[in-house]
Amino acid sequence: MKFAVIVFPGSNCDMDLFHAIETGLGEEVDYVFHTETNLENYDAILLPGGFSYGDYLRSGAIASFSNVMESVKQFAESGKPVLGICNGFQVLLEAGLLPGAMKRNEALKFICRPVELTVENNKSIFTTNYDLHEKINVPIAHAEGNYECDEETLKDLEQNNQIVFRYVNNPNGSVSDIAGIVNERGNVLGMMPHPERAVDELLGSADGLKLFQSMLANWREHHAITS
Numbered sequence: 690m691k692f693a694v695i696v697f698p699g700s701n702c703d704m705d706l707f708h709a710i711e712t713g714l715g716e717e718v719d720y721v722f723h724t725e726t727n728l729e730n731y732d733a734i735l736l737p738g739g740f741s742y743g744d745y746l747r748s749g750a751i752a753s754f755s756n757v758m759e760s761v762k763q764f765a766e767s768g769k770p771v772l773g774i775c776n777g778f779q780v781l782l783e784a785g786l787l788p789g790a791m792k793r794n795e796a797l798k799f800i801c802r803p804v805e806l807t808v809e810n811n812k813s814i815f816t817t818n819y820d821l822h823e824k825i826n827v828p829i830a831h832a833e834g835n836y837e838c839d840e841e842t843l844k845d846l847e848q849n850n851q852i853v854f855r856y857v858n859n860p861n862g863s864v865s866d867i868a869g870i871v872n873e874r875g876n877v878l879g880m881m882p883h884p885e886r887a888v889d890e891l892l893g894s895a896d897g898l899k900l901f902q903s904m905l906a907n908w909r910e911h912h913a914i915t916s
Contacts (some may be wrong), residue, residue, distance in 0.1 A: 690908045692718040693731040695761070695777075697752045702738035702775065705885045710735075713888035714901045723755040732908055733770045734761055736777025738830065738883060748791060748833045749779030758784050770814055770904055771877045775831055778869075778879035787872055787879045788846070789838035795862030799832040803893060804882060805857040806868050810850050813871050814907040815878045818899040825896035827882040829860060834881040836863040836870075849873055854880055 694706045703720060710718040721728070728734060741752035752758070758780070765771045765786055773781040781787045794800055803826050808819040819825070838846070843865060846852050854869035861881075869880030884897025 690716045690732045690905055690912075691730065692716060692733045692735055693721040693728060694718060694735045694737060695723065695757055696720050696737070697723045697739070697741035697755060697780075699741045699743055700737050700739035700776070702883065702885065705883070706735050706737045706774070709885035709888045709898070709901060713898050714905060716905060721757065723752070723757050725757045726760050728757075728760045728764050731764075731769075733772070733904055734764055736761075736771070736773040736780050737885075738775030738777060741776055741780065744776075744833075747779075747783065749776055749781075749783040752776075752780045753783035762786065765872070765877050768874065768876050770907070772815065772900075772904070773877075773879040774883055774885065775829075775834070775881055778881055779833065781877065781879045786877050787870060788842045789836055789870070791833045792835040792837050792862075793833050794831070794835050794860070799830075800834070800860050801828070801830040802860075803828045804860055804868075806854045806882060807857055808853070809855050810853045810871070812850070813853055813875050813878065813903075815871070815900050815903050816853060817906060818903040824857065825887075825899075826894040827884055827887045827897050828893075829882045831861070831881055834861040834863065836867045836881070838864060846870060851875075853878060854882070
């Protein structure tokens, strides 16, 4: 399986993601810059955390207009997996690939610490290696992680089982304790916590590795070689 880590000006978690795939998962991975327009050679796209374009206007807003994002949209439309983490989640929201928006944290402070999450949906291609309602420990690092949507959108997210992760103790004020959601098709995941920083017990938790292992298991299931 071949992964692409998209690099925007201001990305700072791209190396963490690269390490998680290359060392933690043992799969092939490339850095792909924001100017790229062809993603056909990849099986999964990863949008990292950081401060793309300095978070000017709104977090993720300028990055959503980068050349590469048109190809990311086409990639998502083809049904292949797209994962946006932290700033990557914000980019997916700004690009319209996921519903809702991000606001400043409720306390108006940057938060950087481990948090406990509940797996709300273990049927997605990102979560099949988790148990339903499993508690996992994954770090957060953000100032604008307060997820917001209107009542109708929240109702749709609930009914369509699109809420994948919830905070056990909400650190930022996100509506309905939401930490991560998928699109209706289930192949685009946005989440504020950083699973790539939780792929080895030496880091304090290996709970994030299951997310990438789920993606790999799904890919292998659909690319099995039979004779």
